[in-house]
Amino acid sequence: MLVVDDEPTVRELLCAALRHAGFTVAAAGTGQEALTVAEEVSPDLVLLDVMLPDTDGFEVIRLLRERHRPAAGPRAGHIPVVFLTARDTTRDKIDGLRLGGDDYVTKPFDLEELIARISAVLRRTSGDPSALLRVADLELDPEGMQTIRAGEPIKLSPTEFRLLHYLMTNVGRTVSKPQILERVWDYDFGGDTGIVDTYISYLRRKLDNGGPKLIHTVHGVGYVLRGPKT
Incomplete structure (x- = not known):
């Protein structure tokens, strides 16, 4: 999993909580760093702050999915994204969904709820495609x-x-x-x-x-x- 947040305290808290929950976690503090780390670790999910110092999370996910889009079909290579942000207007949430976010969590957040929502996204996106x-x-x-x-x-x-x-x-x-x-x-x-x-x-x-x-x-x-x- 890749955690992207420009606030070091928040980033460290998220990484510690997710590792405690059993996830393998990498971290980044900027959009460019997120793209670089994603190339290195191929994350199963990206927890992505919308407001980053060099760009916004919506642009990061657009670039990330362009780089990871294979020729094997529409579902192959899809990287699940959970947006995490203080921008909590309805328009922001709609934009997040329109740009391919799998969930949208606003700050302040409850760690237990956040981990549950991440787990739900992973179940939805990595389930058995042949199941009835x-x-x-x-x-x-x-x-x-x-x-x-x-x-x-x-x-x-x-x-x-x-x-x-x-x-x-x-x-x-x-x-x-x-x-x-x-x-x-x-x-x-x-x-x-x-x-x-x-x-x-x-x-x-x-x-x-x-x-x-x-x-x-x-x-x-x-x-x-x-x-x-x-």
Whole structure:
């Protein structure tokens, strides 16, 4: 794991707490140093302050993912990022999600909660890609490339299947359109997000035929898949 924060006291506290929790930790105090250390250690996750002395964390993660983007597909090489910052406005949080952050934690923070959220991000991003996924009466089998709802098979195109798989691996969590573009289409952040809206509408027509709505719009951010409320 890579901890990036320009405040030495905070950086040392975070490193000590994360090592105590069993993580292997490297640290950096600037954006440039973060990029250099990331090349050396290939971190499983980056805990990244937004406000750095030489740049901001949003630019760091853009550069980091450009450098680590392989040709093996949209999910390969994705480095999970948890933004850690005193900037706590809704706009800052939306920007963090749009730029591909996997979580956004504001200062002051509770160490126990922070570690729990880091662990949750790592579970989401490094889980078994072949595992059967279930949300309410919807099932998706990545290995068999099959989708079933309420016992009825649903025919999806390859792109629709990848999109649904991504939403189901992030069940209950809002994902931004740029995040979807990066993971499903392998586009950079300059891609046209209109294609996401189009394919979401395709999925909704196929999934919600006679059943409760599963894919919900979070206006100004993106989409979330969740089961119906009981």
